[in-house]
Amino acid sequence: MDWLERAARLKQWTRGGVRAPHKPLLLLYALGRYQRDAEGELRYSAVEGELQRLLDEYGPPHRTTPAYPFHHLVSDGVWEVRSDRGPGSPGTGLRDLRESGATGRLAPDLRDALRREPELLPRMARSLLDLHFPPSCHGELCEVVGLDLDPVEFVALSPARRQRDRRMRDLVLAAYAYRCAFCGYDGRLDTVPVGLEAAHVRWWALDGPDEVENGLCLCSLHHKLFDKGVLGLDDDLRVLVSQRFAGRGAAARDQVEALAGRPVLGPVPGALPVAAEYRAWHAVQVFRGAARATAPA
Template sequence: MNKDLLFYSKKFAKLRVDRVRGIAPHKPILILSAIALIQQEVITQNRIFLSPELIATFLKYWSHLGSESHRSDIAQPFFHLQGDGFWHLKAKVEFEPVINSKVKIKTLSGLRDAVQYAYFDDELFELIQDPSSRSSLIDVLANTWFSDKTSQIAQLFQINSFQEFQDRLREQGGIVYSADEIEDESKLIVRDAAFRKIVVSAYEFRCAFCELQILNSLNQHIVDGAHIKPFSQFRDDRFDNGLSLCKNHHWAFDRGWFTVDDDYKIIVSEDLREESPHARTMRDFHGQHIALPAQQSYFPRIDALRWHRENVFNHGEQLFLT
């Protein structure tokens, strides 16, 4: 069978969707989301990860195209689109038997644990990369599933949904969320990724403790956007509750092996036995200032640092700092 534009146009027009409570538009919205990221060159290989970018795009499109009779749930189409024959899942090694047995995975966290990425048929991915055939496939999805919203789809394709979320968050200086606002797992993933990206970019992708900076041609880096007061307790995603730390020093900070005083000087626990033949020990940084962002609004908040000193450093023992 010739898997050409006509073949996939028919596939897109006849997606297997739930119709019990009206048409469930999860599958066409997921496909549109993936095509949008390919068009924006966020996705450059035939590997579609359950990334914050994909989830943010799906949520944005759902808010305009979704059904009031159904819940926004990217996990459902990401798994079940396999049944339409052109979408496939690459399992993580230990989960290959589970994916191959077609056992249903219903949660987003379950999918992220079990699946490396999804991918289209190679022929379909090539068609989507071509502007003309991509436009034709978008038209099929729009006219078949969202015939009254075709103009909205054209506008949505001009928006980088994850960047839009980051920009909105940046304008607010971050957010302290209510408990209700973090119940949705997909929104939590987008929120967490946006916070961390903004924080590390404010520090120019450099560790505030040791000033290590490593970047590659894909803009990958070695630092994390760490919370000073834990998000699980305080739901505080204001950027002044963040620090850019390399993997080692993020781990050490979370376990109270070092902290930071009100003058932004490093305090290292005396309860450490260190050997570091080829690099500086943590103790070598005691008394030095952390690297700070260029913008003062991103400086670590003093009350957050005090909380960390009193509740995390040295296992929460009250310090008498001089």
């Protein structure tokens, strides 16, 4: 049985192209727990809060419930659920899962495979990360779900599905004159740009192409905030700041809130700006909530 292929083909809810990483998040969480306790079970009532926080932070902008993946992941053959009523999930209702003492864990055949093949766990984890989340979130997501992956193994064992264009970073940074399109940061160490990254507007993991019109040169901070939905772009390529963002200090005001309504810096003449289709995808799939009013001049 090809467990990597099975994990890569998790059946996901789809409607209007909205991303739904509910099952991948639960599977990553289960792999992290398996790494710490191979025989342990996850009682829904005990882990519901942690799973909800995962969905709130890494799931779609609209709020959803962890009961959905807890119940439906069984159909993918990688997960099993039992309750006080016996084998099988009692349903998708929160009350059903809580009151029946529902517990879940990786399917027996998958647990056996993980015991036989220690390299399978990091390969599955990396595949799930690559297929559903941007690279800027991989490290922190592993920390949140408790996955301890060897850095070399983490990169080397990723199954090849789409090949990235290695020129993407150089092309995007050059198109934006080696400065952050949001704040203008342009730091270098000697002659080498530091703290600048090529951000995909439509995530590469979700079919975003390695093209300049799907990229922005952003500093490390604003890249992370862009991928987490704190920052976005409007139709006029001005910066959006989510009303849900809150910061108490001057740094949060100066580096985030003050960006509201600011025009994107670049690209240079002759380079393509962010295409409308990719900006629209980010607005629907990533940006969190309504945008705050333009910062005063």
